[in-house]
Amino acid sequence: MLIKLFFSLIIIIFIFYVFLECDFDYLKHPNPFSIWIYIISLLLIIISSFLEEIFKNQLSKKKLKKFQSYEKKIKTINHGFDGILELDNKIPKWWQQLFSITIVISIIYFCSFFFTNFANPQFEYKRAYKNQLKKIKEFEKKQPQASIETVKFDKKFINDGKKLFNENCATCHNIDGGGNIGPNLTDDYWINHKEKTLIKNVFYIIWNGSKNNKVMRAFGASGEIKGNDIQKLSSYIYFINKNNNKPKNTKFPEGDKIILE
Known part of the structure; x- marks a missing residue:
């Protein structure tokens, strides 16, 4: 469950970063709308995880019987010449889900790289430069600069x-x-x-x-x-x-x- 929450949170932040062109400063200080999106998304993930656990507990006995019968039918592959016995099992679901997530992320990244300003170094430099100038102006407003009239040795x-x-x-x-x-x-x-x-x-x-x-x-x-x-x-x-x-x-x-x- 914790792993699912972790990966889900990463996907949510990634989508915000790509499609809303948000930098990490924005994610540190988000607006109320984005906060509600995070909260609602996490609540839905938590609820779905709990429901999944409930259904799993209800079907555990049936699955156990099926697994015991399936265990007897497990196929093996005998290499013969090296004496290694290989189990011909199906790929675990968590592995398939993880593999699917990587494909989805790669597709999102590919499209955003070529059709948006995401990962564009020139755009990111201009945006960072403008933000830096804004911060400098704000700092100078709060702290006035020394002049020929106010300068003194310290x-x-x-x-x-x-x-x-x-x-x-x-x-x-x-x-x-x-x-x-x-x-x-x-x-x-x-x-x-x-x-x-x-x-x-x-x-x-x-x-x-x-x-x-x-x-x-x-x-x-x-x-x-x-x-x-x-x-x-x-x-x-x-x-x-x-x-x-x-x-x-x-x-x-x-x-x-x-x-x-």
Whole structure:
């Protein structure tokens, strides 16, 4: 009975997923209509299983007699040369039912694969991408992004800022911030100095880019990096700039010497 319930539930979920084009997030948070469909389907399966058990108990004695008489008539196949005696029994019903279920599922899958968007990687990617954008918008509404007016240094942003720095900035400024094709970020020389404080000046440059160097594009204004991530980057750059342990091999100074706090 439990096996039948398990397989029946799988078939119900599979049908919902294929024909209603539902993803697994939908199944985790279904609407009331789908919940009632699940409940009614399971109740019908349970009722049918109980009825089947009742009929089985009533017919058990008759079946036992038939089985005993049938057992005497069981055919055997004697291979002869190897001494193996093979019973010529019929295939069990549960095996036939399981085999039939696999055929039905394969037919459903075949039709859905060729005539619907099921298992279409491009469609699934577009759907997942749209859902991700919706989640990002909802998250941004609940948690406002940092700006040049609200940005501030915070130690808790250093580790996340380091990861973002390695992903976006290390190619030009070196992994330790000592400079490569981009300027050294650990000294007091600045090509761009638009703000009076260090944290805001770094935020401004990452957000608006540099007019002196087109490679340093406007990561924030273009939407490539969000305000909260730029705050994390700015906190990390502030940290390595104010840290007493400077990189050994740094790039030569560029720009004007300005002490920014």
